[in-house]
Amino acid sequence: MSTLRRWRAVAGAVVLLTALATLAAARRAAGRYTRATAERLAATTAAYVSLVSPALRGSSDYSLPRLLIQAHALRLLAGWDPDFEVYHGTAPLVEATGRSLTPAQFEDLRRRETVRWIGRRALAPLRDRDDWDVVGAVAVAAERGRVALPDALAVGALVLALLAGWLVARSVGGGGRAGTPGGLGYAAAALLLGLAAYGEVRHAAAAGTERWLTQTRLLVQEAAQRLPAADASTLAVGLGRIARSAPGAGGQLTVGDSADAAVRFERRGGQARAVVVARVGPGRWLALAASPAQAVTESWLALCIGLAMLGPLGLWALGWAARERVRPQRLRETLTAWGFLAPATAHLAVFSFAPILFALVLSVHHWSLVGPEKLFVGLDNLVQVARDPLIWLSLRNTALYTLQVPVTMALALGVALVLHRHTRLVWLARTVFLLPYVSSVVAIALVWQWMYRPDVGLLNHVLSFIGVGPVDWLGNPRTALLAVMLVSVWVQVGYQMVVFLAGLQGIPRAYLDAAVVDGANAWQRFWKVTFPLLKPVTLFVLVTGIIGSFQVFTYIYVLTDGGPLHATDVIVYRIYQTAWEFLQFGYASALALVLFALLFGVTWAQFRLLGRRVDYA
Amino acid sequence: MASVTLRRLSKSFDRTSQPALQELTLEVRDGEFLVLLGPSGCGKTTALRCIAGLDEPTDGQIMIGERDVTHLAPAARDVAMVFQNYALYPHLTVRENIAFALEMRRVPQAQITRRVLETAERLGLRALLDRRPAQLSGGQRQRVALGRAIVREPQVFLFDEPLSNLDATLRPEMRGELLKLHRQLRATMIYVTHDQVEAMTMGQRIAVLHEGRLRQLGTPAELYERPADVFVARFVGHPGMNVLQGRGTRKRERTRAVECGSLALPVALPQYDGEVQLGVRPEHVALCPPDQGAGNADVLVVEPLGSETLVHLDAGGQPLVAKVAGIARVAVGDRVGVQPDLARLHFFDGSGARLA
Numbered sequence: 001m002s003t004l005r006r007w008r009a010v011a012g013a014v015v016l017l018t019a020l021a022t023l024a025a026a027r028r029a030a031g032r033y034t035r036a037t038a039e040r041l042a043a044t045t046a047a048y049v050s051l052v053s054p055a056l057r058g059s060s061d062y063s064l065p066r067l068l069i070q071a072h073a074l075r076l077l078a079g080w081d082p083d084f085e086v087y088h089g090t091a092p093l094v095e096a097t098g099r100s101l102t103p104a105q106f107e108d109l110r111r112r113e114t115v116r117w118i119g120r121r122a123l124a125p126l127r128d129r130d131d132w133d134v135v136g137a138v139a140v141a142a143e144r145g146r147v148a149l150p151d152a153l154a155v156g157a158l159v160l161a162l163l164a165g166w167l168v169a170r171s172v173g174g175g176g177r178a179g180t181p182g183g184l185g186y187a188a189a190a191l192l193l194g195l196a197a198y199g200e201v202r203h204a205a206a207a208g209t210e211r212w213l214t215q216t217r218l219l220v221q222e223a224a225q226r227l228p229a230a231d232a233s234t235l236a237v238g239l240g241r242i243a244r245s246a247p248g249a250g251g252q253l254t255v256g257d258s259a260d261a262a263v264r265f266e267r268r269g270g271q272a273r274a275v276v277v278a279r280v281g282p283g284r285w286l287a288l289a290a291s292p293a294q295a296v297t298e299s300w301l302a303l304c305i306g307l308a309m310l311g312p313l314g315l316w317a318l319g320w321a322a323r324e325r326v327r328p329q330r331l332r333e334t335l336t337a338w339g340f341l342a343p344a345t346a347h348l349a350v351f352s353f354a355p356i357l358f359a360l361v362l363s364v365h366h367w368s369l370v371g372p373e374k375l376f377v378g379l380d381n382l383v384q385v386a387r388d389p390l391i392w393l394s395l396r397n398t399a400l401y402t403l404q405v406p407v408t409m410a411l412a413l414g415v416a417l418v419l420h421r422h423t424r425l426v427w428l429a430r431t432v433f434l435l436p437y438v439s440s441v442v443a444i445a446l447v448w449q450w451m452y453r454p455d456v457g458l459l460n461h462v463l464s465f466i467g468v469g470p471v472d473w474l475g476n477p478r479t480a481l482l483a484v485m486l487v488s489v490w491v492q493v494g495y496q497m498v499v500f501l502a503g504l505q506g507i508p509r510a511y512l513d514a515a516v517v518d519g520a521n522a523w524q525r526f527w528k529v530t531f532p533l534l535k536p537v538t539l540f541v542l543v544t545g546i547i548g549s550f551q552v553f554t555y556i557y558v559l560t561d562g563g564p565l566h567a568t569d570v571i572v573y574r575i576y577q578t579a580w581e582f583l584q585f586g587y588a589s590a591l592a593l594v595l596f597a598l599l600f601g602v603t604w605a606q607f608r609l610l611g612r613r614v615d616y617a
Numbered sequence: 618m619a620s621v622t623l624r625r626l627s628k629s630f631d632r633t634s635q636p637a638l639q640e641l642t643l644e645v646r647d648g649e650f651l652v653l654l655g656p657s658g659c660g661k662t663t664a665l666r667c668i669a670g671l672d673e674p675t676d677g678q679i680m681i682g683e684r685d686v687t688h689l690a691p692a693a694r695d696v697a698m699v700f701q702n703y704a705l706y707p708h709l710t711v712r713e714n715i716a717f718a719l720e721m722r723r724v725p726q727a728q729i730t731r732r733v734l735e736t737a738e739r740l741g742l743r744a745l746l747d748r749r750p751a752q753l754s755g756g757q758r759q760r761v762a763l764g765r766a767i768v769r770e771p772q773v774f775l776f777d778e779p780l781s782n783l784d785a786t787l788r789p790e791m792r793g794e795l796l797k798l799h800r801q802l803r804a805t806m807i808y809v810t811h812d813q814v815e816a817m818t819m820g821q822r823i824a825v826l827h828e829g830r831l832r833q834l835g836t837p838a839e840l841y842e843r844p845a846d847v848f849v850a851r852f853v854g855h856p857g858m859n860v861l862q863g864r865g866t867r868k869r870e871r872t873r874a875v876e877c878g879s880l881a882l883p884v885a886l887p888q889y890d891g892e893v894q895l896g897v898r899p900e901h902v903a904l905c906p907p908d909q910g911a912g913n914a915d916v917l918v919v920e921p922l923g924s925e926t927l928v929h930l931d932a933g934g935q936p937l938v939a940k941v942a943g944i945a946r947v948a949v950g951d952r953v954g955v956q957p958d959l960a961r962l963h964f965f966d967g968s969g970a971r972l973a
Contacts, residue, residue: 510704513671518718518765519692528717532708 004172007322011172011315015165015186018311019158019193025307026154026197029300030204033293035122035142037208039115040246041082041215042124042140045074047245048219049086049138051238052226055129062128062135068093080218083141086126101137110134115247120144151203157189157196164189165311172319183319187312194308201300205293210263212249213276216242217261217288220253224280232256232284239286249290256287265292272375296374298361362589369583381590391591393566394574395598397481398550401570404485404492405545409538411489412496417526419497420504430501433494441491445558448487449474452559474560477567484555484568492548496541503537504530539610543603550599571595619682619772621645621668621805626677628663637663639829640677645807647682650799652820653809656852660829661809665775668807669698681772692721697766698775702782703758705750705765711737712746715764736768756787763798776808780815792819813853817841825849847969850896856927858896858963861935865893878933880912884959893972896963899940903956904928904947910956916947930955 053062053070071086071093086093090101101109101123109116109125113134116123126136164186171182220239227238232255243251252273259277266273274292277285324331363381365374385391415433419426436444451458452473460470473483507530515525531538553572556562562569562577571591579588623643629636638660645651653661666672668679670691679687686694697718705714715736719729737743740760750758759779766774776795780788796819799806810816816823817837825832825840825848833845844850844858851857863877874883877895907913914930914937926945930937932955939955947953964972 508702508704510700510702511706513666513669514698514700514704514706514765515717515721516671516691517669517696517698518769519721520717521692521721524721528721529706532706535708 003325004322007318008169008172011169011318012166014314014318015162015169015311018190018307018314019161019165021310022193022197022304022307023154023158026200026300026304029201029303031142033201033204033208035117036248036293037211038082038122038140038142039124040212040249042084042122042138043115043245043247044212044216044219044242044251045082045084045086045140046124046126046138047242048223049074050127050129050131051241052223060128060130060132062088064088067136074222077218077222080215082215085121085139087137087139088126089136106137109137151196151200154193154196154200157193161186161189161193161308161311165315168312168315168319172315172322183312183316186315187309190308190311191305194305197308198297198301198304201304202294202297205297209249209274209290209293212246213263213274213288213290214261216246216251217276217278220278220286220288221280224278224284224286232280232286235280235284236286239280243288243290246290252289254287254289256285258285298374359589359592362586363593364590365586367585369579369585374586377586381587382594384587385590385594390566390569391571391574391594394569394571397566397568398552398570400481401485401488401552402546402549404488405542405549407485408489408492408496409541409545412493412541413500413534413538415493415497416500416504417530419501426501430494430498433497435494436491437495441554442558444491445487445555448483448490449559452483475564477565480560480564480567484552484559487555487559488549488552492545496545499537499541500534503534506537507533535610539606542610543606546602546606547599550595550602571598619805620647620649620680621773621807622678622680623664623668624678624680626664626667626679627675628660628667628672629675636675636829638667638674641826641829641831643824643831643834645805648803648805650796650806650808650819650821652816652823653807653826654811654813654816654820654823654852655826655832656811659826661811661826662777663829664826665698665777665807665809668694668773669696669775670694671698694773695771696773696775697769697771698777699762699766699779701778703750703762703779705758705761707750710747710749711742711753711761711764714750714761715742715768718765718769732768736764739767740764755783756791759783759787759791763795767798767802772805774804774806776806778810779808781810781812788815795819814855817853825852827852843971844896844963845971847894847896847965850963850965854898856899856938856940858898859902859937860965861895861897861932861937863893863895864891878912878935878937879914880932880955880957882911882957882959882962884962892967894965894967894969896965897957897961899927899938901958901961902937902939903958904939904941904945905954905956907952907954910954912955913952914955916949916951916953919945919947919949921945928953 049067049070050062053067055061056063067086067088074080074084074086075094085095085098087101087106090103090106092098092100101118105116105118105123109123110133113125113127115125118139121139121141123137123139125134126138127133128135164182168182168186220242223239223242224235227235230238236253236255240253243253245251256275256277258279261276263274263276266275272292272295273289275287275289277287280286321331324334362374364376364378366377366381367374415429419429450456454460454470454472454475457473459473464470471479473479511529511533512525515529520528551572552570553576556568556570556573557576560568562573572595575588575591575595578584578591622645623641626638626641626643627636628638641660641664643664653664655661663672667674670686670689670693674687677687678685681694681696706717709717712733715733716729719732724732733746734743737746740763742757742760742764745753745757745761750761753761759782762779779795780791783791792815795808808815808819817840820837822834822836823840824834827848833840833849835843835845840849840853844853847860851860861877861880863875863882865875874881875893875895876882882895903910912932914932916928917931917936918927918929920927920929921944923944925943926941928939928941928945928947930939930953937955966972
């Protein structure tokens, strides 16, 4: 009984720890957004100060008195609330009696020229008027109070999860089985907790973006008043530095329309933007935009839900182990089995399932690989695929290319039938035919590229003997796809032949003997006996051949680059080009999804049409 | 219908190993049911495949009726063969399997339909015509394999161990059916088996093969009563004949005896010089109290089978089996007296050939 109590204590600890870990992770994420906001405000303030402070005559450094005035003026700016400080060199200007920077800190800032953290304060370098050297710094303290308490939803979810978890933990090792209402209830509560935690993260991200926008708006308006009056577009250019200064904010300043001071969210050109409008003079408005931080919080969602679901998962595993502990043999066997399965499972999970899931996620987003943002666009990518004439062309080319499969199969089966009879030659011939298949694909493609060359290629040389004029095999849109198909046939024949040969050797001799006695000639024996009995092998070769054919890439990439005039542009090449040359990863993923659906459908149809009678004894 | 004649038929698969068949000469009469009997590797299946035309003999001649078919294609020989694992085409239905040979020969479709139905009727396969082999039981498959042969109405039927894949309980039933079929068709049938019970119960004549040579050709009774050599003696009968190594002695002028292990048998021999092998069937060995028979032996194993009991004995170092009616009252380790039926002894010389 005491063992059971220990199991339950562990289960209780799991419930408590996973719940707290979820909230702690959310808190940490929220803290990161707060700090990022402080960093951005420090950098933006530095840009503002640099813009509004005039330089000393004959120097690029600022005039200290004017700098002092600007710093103090900033503190008095209505609505401006960050806890900040401006340093000239190492000396504080706003609170002159405050602590100055140490020379080491200042040197560090000068050398690295990026935002540094000192305690709770983000320190941004203040550069001289020529943007050449660091002459001071602006510090902004990270806000404290904003994320001190979890909101009501999170607290409620926490209480609910703890309660449900406690109920489940109490019955660990009892008669209950996995998937009971209690367990499902706990799982639901944990999911709610994960969502609530994510809600906090998202809220903090949104709050950070909003705060930077509202505060920067004040700086833009203030700076506009201190500059000589100009029209809005000149101002947008002149003050652009303020908007662009914040690291990672994606700030932009453009000419805008009148609006109130609230932050709005809008989508322009497939990009989500958070926008606030600043009034820079009578009838002159500037729109200050930033990338909303909450738009790229998917990884936090995964983390929060993952952590929260660790609780139900752990309890499920504990419950299973507690029930199985009375049968230690089976427990050990199961654990051993999982131990053996683990490497393969992990490999599959990391290198197959995870990328597949990632591709699925990408296919409903716009993502350019270089930018951090993945904008959700729903089915836009798929719609675009359907409207893209190049895609249809590549699909047509892929289908045409697939015609090489039956040709290869017929050749391979013929060779296999010949070799099957001549047992002495089999070893040598099999090796010779298989060599292309085991050789490097790129090397083969390069050799064929040489053979296809219109000027010195082997093929044209041979053809010239029979009077066929030089053909630019790979350069002519009429022949290019055919030429690539020929290479593929040449490579695949050996492999398919080996498979067919194995299939032929698997047919019991008695069937053919019986057919001989029954009076069937060689032709009849092949069509009435051998070929039907080879059906499973044929189906295998056909399915793998078509799948491989749909996925052809390397030959195209090396031989033709999809050209000429897209004559050899196949679907995988299109995916490759879309992703790695045009950097449209979302679109490419949607294309990959289309390819998957196509292959799935084709394979399913093949099994339905041809596989019906494969299952004989 | 036709007779089958093999003349000095030899077959070697490669030069190095022993030939599978050596100068086999055999005549199967028209309408006869002949069994080729022998242990595995004796060449019986090779002989059958040569007759079918699936293997070409290295030497010799094969006649079916008056035709020399030695170098004819299988299809031209008009023989049908039933294979050990039936060789039913798995992708065809029972109907298509039976019709296969007729279709290959371009028999008119109406005739095919009629003959397939007749054959199915005869074998009780009407209800199974549209099934595939995988959906049939062993006995049903066997019947389909038979039907595939019968439907062709060939001159000669060849059976290659057709019952060896069947359950032991089904075999007697199928043996009966095969014999019934033979009576109805009056066809020449050559039947290969390694099971001497099948051979004895089915064959009109049996040809015993061993190491590629014909050892004896005769009716089941001849094989049982006068085995031509030690091999046939041991192979035919269940259990096989006891063969004891003995030496003839001439004690006094009138009492001559053969001594085998602990037994001394007073029998007359044409000559007493050298080794002699003495055969006696287990059913002709009687047990008696010690010292009252031809000698004593120790009981090694007792196998009570109900109607009879097999008693395995050690007679002075020579194994001896006695088949006793009913349940024998002996125990392992007992010493018993042994009395063979002196009128039913068989004598073989040192090389195994029958003496007299």
